[in-house]
């Protein structure tokens with residue numbers, strides 16, 4: 001498992017939790033794609049490419065819509081007081097992101113666990129938090145930490161664990177061309193960092209087969 005010691009801790013605000021709020025400039029994007037096609041030696045006027053700049057601009061606006069997401073707004077009304085203090089796990093959350101080094105996709109699964117501290121979040125909100133951070137230009141390590149720190153801070157949870165498993169097109173299609181390599185990153189906060197048994201329980205639960213599978 002590729003792990004990275006990340007310097008954070010304390011009450012420091014996570015970088016980039018809120019989107020910039022600046023809307024995507026589709027016209028600029030579109031003309032840049034036309035330039036790109038020309039630079040690649042293509043003819044932007046030919047049949048198949050006529051609407052490509054428009055399509056690419058819209059696709060990138062969609063794939064980076066996380067910048068427009070406000071986490072507080074997203075969680076509004078979705079935090080519930082509760083006495084439950086056992087681990088909550090949401091695993092196998094699909095995500096698609098863009099690596100900020102090559103603007104190529106990386107995609108895979110996110111597994112999230114947390115130990116509630118008198119409040120829980122509606123389960124459907126966790127994949128939406130994942131999307132809010134995945135649909136930006138990202139690196140896998142930062143995506144992992146942003147999800148973990150957001151849950152830790154917003155829920156005031158006793159602990160949070162996040163594991164991200166991903167395939168990167170920039171590794172698969174170019175460079176080392178390792179098609180089956182999966183990069184794994186994790187972020188363990190609070191009890192998940194301090195208590196080995198909590199961390200082990202989390203890792204064991206996310207390794208278990210899916211619901212309905214014979215274990």
Ligand SMILES: [Zn+2]
Pocket residue numbers: 099100101102103104168170171
């Ligand atoms: Zn890359």
